[in-house]
Amino acid sequence: MASSGDRQLGSLSQLAGLVASGTTRRSQLATATGLSRAAVAQRVDLLIDRGLLVETGTVATERGRPPLALRLSSDSSVVCAVDLGATHAAVALAELGGTVVAEATDDIDINDGPDAVLAALGGQMGRLLAAAGRPAEHVRAISIGLPGPVEASTGTVVRPPIMRGWDGYRVPGFFEGRYAAPVLVDNDVNMMALAEYAHRPDTAHLLYVKVGTGIGCGIVSGGVVHRGASGAAGDIGHIRVPGHDDVLCHCGNTGCVEAVASGAAIAARLREAGLPVEHAADVVRLVAAGDPLARRQVRLAAQRIGDVLASLVSFYNPDAIVLGGSIASLHDDLLADIRAAVYRRALPLATRTVAIETTVLGHRAGIEGARRLAVNHLLSPAGIARILN
Amino acid sequence: MASSGDRQLGSLSQLAGLVASGTTRRSQLATATGLSRAAVAQRVDLLIDRGLLVETGTVATERGRPPLALRLSSDSSVVCAVDLGATHAAVALAELGGTVVAEATDDIDINDGPDAVLAALGGQMGRLLAAAGRPAEHVRAISIGLPGPVEASTGTVVRPPIMRGWDGYRVPGFFEGRYAAPVLVDNDVNMMALAEYAHRPDTAHLLYVKVGTGIGCGIVSGGVVHRGASGAAGDIGHIRVPGHDDVLCHCGNTGCVEAVASGAAIAARLREAGLPVEHAADVVRLVAAGDPLARRQVRLAAQRIGDVLASLVSFYNPDAIVLGGSIASLHDDLLADIRAAVYRRALPLATRTVAIETTVLGHRAGIEGARRLAVNHLLSPAGIARILN
Numbered sequence: 001m002a003s004s005g006d007r008q009l010g011s012l013s014q015l016a017g018l019v020a021s022g023t024t025r026r027s028q029l030a031t032a033t034g035l036s037r038a039a040v041a042q043r044v045d046l047l048i049d050r051g052l053l054v055e056t057g058t059v060a061t062e063r064g065r066p067p068l069a070l071r072l073s074s075d076s077s078v079v080c081a082v083d084l085g086a087t088h089a090a091v092a093l094a095e096l097g098g099t100v101v102a103e104a105t106d107d108i109d110i111n112d113g114p115d116a117v118l119a120a121l122g123g124q125m126g127r128l129l130a131a132a133g134r135p136a137e138h139v140r141a142i143s144i145g146l147p148g149p150v151e152a153s154t155g156t157v158v159r160p161p162i163m164r165g166w167d168g169y170r171v172p173g174f175f176e177g178r179y180a181a182p183v184l185v186d187n188d189v190n191m192m193a194l195a196e197y198a199h200r201p202d203t204a205h206l207l208y209v210k211v212g213t214g215i216g217c218g219i220v221s222g223g224v225v226h227r228g229a230s231g232a233a234g235d236i237g238h239i240r241v242p243g244h245d246d247v248l249c250h251c252g253n254t255g256c257v258e259a260v261a262s263g264a265a266i267a268a269r270l271r272e273a274g275l276p277v278e279h280a281a282d283v284v285r286l287v288a289a290g291d292p293l294a295r296r297q298v299r300l301a302a303q304r305i306g307d308v309l310a311s312l313v314s315f316y317n318p319d320a321i322v323l324g325g326s327i328a329s330l331h332d333d334l335l336a337d338i339r340a341a342v343y344r345r346a347l348p349l350a351t352r353t354v355a356i357e358t359t360v361l362g363h364r365a366g367i368e369g370a371r372r373l374a375v376n377h378l379l380s381p382a383g384i385a386r387i388l389n
Numbered sequence: 390m391a392s393s394g395d396r397q398l399g400s401l402s403q404l405a406g407l408v409a410s411g412t413t414r415r416s417q418l419a420t421a422t423g424l425s426r427a428a429v430a431q432r433v434d435l436l437i438d439r440g441l442l443v444e445t446g447t448v449a450t451e452r453g454r455p456p457l458a459l460r461l462s463s464d465s466s467v468v469c470a471v472d473l474g475a476t477h478a479a480v481a482l483a484e485l486g487g488t489v490v491a492e493a494t495d496d497i498d499i500n501d502g503p504d505a506v507l508a509a510l511g512g513q514m515g516r517l518l519a520a521a522g523r524p525a526e527h528v529r530a531i532s533i534g535l536p537g538p539v540e541a542s543t544g545t546v547v548r549p550p551i552m553r554g555w556d557g558y559r560v561p562g563f564f565e566g567r568y569a570a571p572v573l574v575d576n577d578v579n580m581m582a583l584a585e586y587a588h589r590p591d592t593a594h595l596l597y598v599k600v601g602t603g604i605g606c607g608i609v610s611g612g613v614v615h616r617g618a619s620g621a622a623g624d625i626g627h628i629r630v631p632g633h634d635d636v637l638c639h640c641g642n643t644g645c646v647e648a649v650a651s652g653a654a655i656a657a658r659l660r661e662a663g664l665p666v667e668h669a670a671d672v673v674r675l676v677a678a679g680d681p682l683a684r685r686q687v688r689l690a691a692q693r694i695g696d697v698l699a700s701l702v703s704f705y706n707p708d709a710i711v712l713g714g715s716i717a718s719l720h721d722d723l724l725a726d727i728r729a730a731v732y733r734r735a736l737p738l739a740t741r742t743v744a745i746e747t748t749v750l751g752h753r754a755g756i757e758g759a760r761r762l763a764v765n766h767l768l769s770p771a772g773i774a775r776i777l778n
Contacts, residue, residue, distance in 0.1 A: 007421050007422055007423055011422075011423045031396075033400075034396055034397060034400045035424065036424075039425070149738050151738070159736075159738060205618050226610065226705070227706070228594055228705055228706020228708075228739070229594050229706050229707060229708035229739075229743065230706060230741065231706070232703075232706040232736060232739040233704065233705055234704065234706075235703050235736055236700075238735075239700040239703055239704070240696065240700070240734060241631075242632065242644075245631075251736070253733075253734065255631075307629065308700075311700060312704055314621075314624050314625055314627055314628055315606065315622065315623065315624070315625050315628070315701055315705070316617055317616070317617020317618050317621040317623075317624070318617065318618060344642075345627070345629060349624070350617070350618075350619065350621040350624065352619065
């Protein structure tokens with residue numbers, strides 16, 4: 001059973017969450033939680049003292065003094081949300097309530113390694129804080145999505161396929177001494193999944209499938225990212241698709257869906273056919289220009305991805321699959337074949353409830369998800385424990 | 390946000406859960422929850438009044454009167470746990486704390502349809518209640534695991550492959566008018582997964598994979614069964630395995646793992662080879678007798694099952710996979726090949742944390758899981774809401 005300290009943190013977290021979702025008065029908090037008014041007062045005062053909540057509205061009116069209204073602090077607290085891609089670093093400072101106060105995107109090369117990339121990131125954070133007129137102490141959490149597997153509990157990058165020099169690097173270590181805030185690190189698709197989930201209030205179990213240079217998946221159930229036992233959940237790029245055992249994957253196995261159907265794989269097929277294609281972006285350009293061979297390769301890739309998703313629909317029974325990444329911008333050519341494959345293979349009880357769509361947030365999904373993860377963490381028992389210490 | 394009624398139910402559920410896990414005194418409950426003593430008293434009295442809790446220990450000692458001790462009621466409340474298989478119906482009456490007060494197992498044929506099977510089940514329940522000296526009103530929840538897909542929210546069987554006559558049947562309807570208790574219905578593998586999970590306190594994400602006549606999977610994360618959007622989660626029997634597109638499955642597709650590697654599939658292969666095999670049980674017998682062809686077919690099946698599980702390990706990143714069902718009793722021949730396939734295909738970050746084992750509960754997993762589900766439900770906000778109405 002939980003200790004009394006855990007319960008206290010749970011109750012502080014519950015109160016902060018109620019304020020975040022619109023409960024503004026102490027009396028309402030007492031009713032909603034069953035806590036005594038004295039217990040609510042003691043806890044709310046603590047949350048105000050530590051800069052998570054503010055209380056406003058002391059202006060007297062004709063009818064007398066209105067009750068004070070609580071809300072999440074915007075004066076002394078921001079979160080820093082970061083979306084690191086292979087070639088970009090997007091950084092946003094946002095108030096706890098969601099308002100972005102400053103943001104910027106820089107070109108980077110993730111293969112320059114953690115020291116160079118994080119130094120550039122740290123520089124950008126400093127410039128944004130200066131532009132927003134905020135001291136570093138206002139940063140209450142830093143949340144970073146990056147394009148590789150992360151052991152989320154420690155923020156350590158583990159065997160990333162495309163991040164040269166990052167294997168075993170513990171990202172939060174870079175920020176120690178620079179910021180007192182907790183540093184949350186996660187695979188970028190988990191961040192994106194969280195953001196897409198928040199935009200679909202009727203969805204309970206969502207898979208976000210990113211089809212870009214590689215193929216990855218974020219899983220959100222009940223508002224929580226499913227990371228699995230070691231933070232590796234959603235690593236679907238190396239699931240085998242039938243009939244391609246002759247295709248070598250960079251992981252050393254053969255027939256992985258990423259080796260067969262990713263943007264990089266499609267680009268390789270088109271290069272073999274003599275087309276001037278280097279990256280996934282070139283594939284997108286060719287398809288947009290109506291090149292039939294490129295469209296054919298995208299549709300074949302969609303069928304292979306659909307085969308994998310059919311297995312995942314049978315196993316996980318999600319109510320939404322959201323496709324993102326550069327290849328997913330090719331809606332028409334991708335969706336039909338993915339849907340057809342899922343409907344053909346997965347069982348009726350699972351397919352009758354699943355919506356298969358493309359992203360609504362586009363390239364903003366990563367940073368929006370990082371922002372949400374930071375605020376969720378700050379208001380969680382663990383986040384509050386840290387603030388109290 | 391949750392209404393004040395929801396919060397009240399949440400707080401009653403929390404109190405009942407604390408008592409279930411060993412908090413016995415009102416003063417401890419107040420400390421653990423942050424509720425006022427008056428609020429604890431009001432809620433505990435309600436739970437006693439409705440037969441979920443009892444309070445004991447009024448005997449005075451030399452040192453004076455000891456404080457009253459709370460525990461889950463055993464006097465006026467039992468749950469009825471049922472494990473329905475293709476050919477058996479196991480029924481147990483258990484106190485809320487777990488003690489089984491009466492149980493029995495009958496031979497049935499699930500293909501006799503719901504009216505006949507549930508009538509037999511109802512008769513057995515009546516006999517067990519009589520044997521235990523309990524009136525029907527003592528039954529506070531009925532929990533039934535059955536061998537097919539169930540829409541858990543309504544208890545409706547949906548397109549079951551092996552339960553003739555059950556498609557679309559809403560099981561709780563049978564008990565209306567007979568028992569006032571809620572009737573929980575779920576796929577038997579979900580029940581089994583819940584039971585195995587409870588026996589592994591260090592496990593967070595567990596897959597229970599049943600390899601018997603068919604192949605199915607139950608998923609438990611954080612103590613909760615993952616049922617998915619429509620209760621179909623874990624239906625892995627129709628995931629396609631590479632290289633078997635010539636094998637027709639009863640679902641109408643080809644190459645499903647159930648058509649290739651289930652007990653029924655192995656039996657069919659052995660029959661084709663001229664061996665006298667009808668059911669999965671015959672396969673088990675042959676392997677136990679050391680028949681090399683039977684062992685070979687089991688090992689081939691294990692490789693195919695391992696290929697599917699490798700995909701699921703990459704996607705879900707569980708820390709335990711528990712194998713059950715009749716074929717899983719063949720540990721030595723099954724485990725090695727399944728493990729090898731998972732280690733060969735899934736990524737290191739996911740495989741280094743996953744234990745692949747056979748069941749510890751054996752044939753008791755189904756009924757033990759049903760019992761746990763019933764008690765979990767009774768102590769949940771929804772269960773308590775029902776008891777208050």
